[in-house]
Amino acid sequence: MNDPRPIGIFDSGVGGTSIWKEIHNLLPSEKTIYLSDSLNAPYGIKTQEKIIQLSIKNTEKLLEMNCKLIVVACNTATTNAVKVLRSTYNVPFIGIEPAIKPAALKSSNKAIGILATRGTLTSELFAQTSELYTRDIDVIEVEGNGLVELIESGKKDSEKTRELLEILLAPMIEAKIDYLVLGCSHYPYLIPLLTEILPEDVKIIDSGEAVARQTKAILNNNNILNSNSVKVTPEFYTNIDPRVLSEIINANVNAYKVEQLDF
Template sequence: MNKSTNPIGLFDSGVGGTSIWREIHNILPSENTIYLADSKNAPYGQKSKEEIIELSIKNTEFLLNQNCKMIVVACNTATTNAIKELRTKFDIPFIGIEPAIKPAANSTQTQTIGILATQGTLNSELFHKAVLDYKDIKIVEQVGHGLVKLIEEGSLESAEMKKLLQDYLTPMIKANIDYLVLGCSHYPYLIPQIKEILPETVKIIDSGLAVARQTKNVLVTQDILNNSSQKGNTLFYTNSNPKVLSSILENKYDVEERDF
């Protein structure tokens, strides 16, 4: 059976994974997509590994019931804690998202890079393994406590957000970082504010484009790329207030609230 017209499923602990969806949609406009925002359980970063695995399985099963041909785990915390279990349990291609340490570590001139991520990502075994490859590089880690919560509440431009970012980034600036790695799919929405705080010499890296390219590669390899010349359909589901997801999407798409 030809699965090429089946949708790509994406899930995140909330609205942040739409930053990944945008990149995928940009390079694969013909693909049908279904995005699942598990905002009711956000943030994942403060949950146990067992809880994250359980939620990731639940989200995957929802998307598989919609006949998705591939699942993009558009959440750093879910990827670093659960993707191994998902690949074992389900016979479907999975694409994960991890902090882009490699390009930052390979390009740094000051031998110092910063990583802003959730507690769940920074504590994960996958992250610790990745860091071990760069023992000669100083990595300044910072947990972004409260950032996801504020984004999920629709408080992107709040005074509280600005203060948190200032508190988190100032030690990195003092440590002389020249790259900042964003280790959470919510954080690209903070880039304009982050740029106001960081010196112009500091480059910001997120994983979105790399994930989109990997998605395309796997679709081609598995022979399930949608070659239609028509624009794909997109469905957005959330189990919380749909207004926040609609706002992140600039009210260009319908968002359906579902209890899952």
């Protein structure tokens, strides 16, 4: 079992790199190709038809690059388009959706917050998951309007972002949530600010580690794991100015090159 073809990952911008990091840490010998569709960010305010169209565009670009598996590192794209992608293309897809189940099961206060885009919160898949696990839980759903745009413009640590988060989190704090579910792959980059604003007892959950474990499992199950132990260099592409994506992935070390690509 030695399949050196790359894993493809796409998101509506830079946020999915939070998923990429978990995959790269767990599977360092797997080559990864990351597509940042920042030109069309955010997906969360678009119609389902448009989200499907963009997801197909991204998928076909990754298939052109010979990807053996595709990670839809976007909650909105997963909840609105992954069913179509799986029925259209003969390649495994890994989706990402808000971690409602662990938050609901672990909550002592029986109150959880979900911060997500409108596209995720209004999707059929989200409604099904929420109905299944939160019948006896007080769920405070908040649309993170404006957060993706701030992150995409390199302002994730700005005072403007803090002020917006304080407004968005206020109803959750008032409801005494003890778990906050991050329903957008961009939002893990806000954890430092979230931690400062939320009460100390509130735990923050995102889906990154679970997605990485699922990716490894699917590679194994399909016999397409790369058994070579040599670390490989990931590739990053964006369809706008690459500076923000470069800053996100090279926060600690200037190791990876980001290329601008039309897609």
